[in-house]
Amino acid sequence: MGARMSTITVSRLGKAYRHYPTRWSRLAEWLLPGAPPRHSLRWVLQDISFTVAPGEAVGLVGINGAGKSTLLKLIAGTSQASTGSVQLRGRLAALLELGMGFHPDFTGRQNAFMAGQLLGMTANEVARLMPQIEAFAEIGDYIDRPVRVYSSGMQVRVAFAVATARRPDILVVDEALSVGDAYFQHKSFERIREFRRQGTTLLLVSHDKQAIQSLCSRAILLDGGRLARMGAPEEIMDYYNAMIAERQNTSVRQHETRGGKLQTVSGTGEASVADIALLDEHGAPVEVVDVGAPVTLQVTVRTHAPIPRMVLGYMIKDRLGQPMYGTNTHLKELPLADVAAGEDVVYRFAFPMNLGPGSYSVATAIVSTETHLVNNYEWRDLALLFTVVNMRRPYFEGSAWLDPAIEIQRLSITA
């Protein structure tokens, strides 16, 4: 099955669990075929339709209980749909839970065989892949010791190594990667990226904004069992974060900026950003900045109600929405106390633009503490866009300007 063929097509998918008022009512329903049904349906997913194109990577986000795991189970085939259908082309591997079915008394190697066979491999196939599995898991001699002496991280290493020993046409991952140590997380993400490069179609559930934004080309937001939004990862993640804040009784709205991007604004509205600009060293607004040039981010906050404690934060993000740098006046120990209604507060953040060439955005947050979840007055994504270009420096790679002073010593060892 070639990569060009591997797709996921979900059409009008729904899942309902039967709920019986008492244990006896199910028995009655089974035994009295003519009688009316005694159960009520609890819908956890309704009317979900989307297609993942060959080689595409789609992120799935949503709060707990939004139906993400149920959707993955339906796609992986462990759970049966109530309505609609899932059509798959290509061999699917689902990492819904790592280390499932591991027996503590058996060695890592024996469990690897078991796990491999559970994924439909033959014993010979697992044996052939075993050196590669061992090399990837990197747990050394522990591979021949019982799993009961493993740390949870080691178990995950073996499980992940087996589950991804063969490149699947379609890979479905459910936050399984958020376990294990940082080194292995990097390693496993690298393997997923490698699969992507080779054409694997990916569906990833994660709360991790960076994972979604760096791996996926599209994201789907589930809310209350329905497909709430589908679009560019950055836009969906912004909306999702705003939605979390919305649960604190605030409003969320999105509108298009001049650049054609969707700006998301949320918050309780006691204060808002009235003006935001990036100024050069002469105080003139700029949209294009040279690498390393001194700039000032000027933000004017207008209050509409008295605010006991006001903190302004900003975050500079790259094209993919990955944070480059963020801080706020709480971290800098400059919060304002007792700001009256109708005040304009002008903040100026001066810094050298030590970013690499590229397009960046600024998000702002007006809050009462360091997070936007306690008192979120206003939270604004894509409040400002600017471009960094390299005009005066020698060419360099990357999104940070970390210019080194270079010292080279040549030592002769002929004597």
Added chain:
Amino acid sequence: MRAMNKDLSSVMQNARPAAMLRGLWAYRDFVLGSVRREFEARHRQAMLGGLWALLSPLATVVVYTVIFSEVMHGRLPGVPEGAAGAHTYSIWLCAGILAWGVFANIVARFQTMFIEGAGLLKKISFPRICLPLVAVLTALLDFGIVFGLFTLFLLGSGRFPGAVFLTLAPVLLVQTLLAVGIGMIAGILNVFFRDVGPFVTIVLQFWFWLTPIVYPAAILPEDLRGLLAWNPMAPLIQAWQDVLVKGAAPDWAGLAPVALLALLLCALALRLFRRRAGEMVDEL
């Protein structure tokens, strides 16, 4: 519900019998591996290891031989008094107890296999029909070991019945089908109604004593003996006893209705499995 191309995944949860067989074939190494692991897991931590697989049934046979042959002076009709008689009684007991053992073992494994496999069923997509096959093969492996030992004893003591021994194969087949049919229905129902498990355990206890295993049918009063016609295990156990003690072929005519019942129960179980497998995973 799930349509896929000619890929392996298409046979995963497909409930058509042909697809089930293809799924089983694709997962054959998983099934065999699971049987081996199940066996190893039980004996891995014990110093005597696999020996325990022999010692437990041996203990049962010794207990029944002592209690019924010596203490209760149970006698088989047409068996001589004294040491030779006790010997025959032991063989007769072994035949019945080992045969009942494999039947009860399959039913017991089946009634818990879905509940115990909940984690796998919910998280991993594999042909669900693998679980019953693993359970039945595990039970047959246990039986094979004990019965193999018993056969060696028969050969050693010159009591091996000869070619008629081979007629036990179809008897074991019918008995396994009966156990699979009953166990599968109990196993599926147990997921939805957890009372089924303990209920079946009690039923099996009564059933054991209502079947002529430790006592001969001949000692039953006439009116009770009529009831044995309704016990599908009675002709099966009797077949084992006939072959192993008397060296006589089984009463095929008596076994025919049991075979029919076993097939009917298996068909019913398969239908139940196909209709409820999806709902079952929701319930686990």
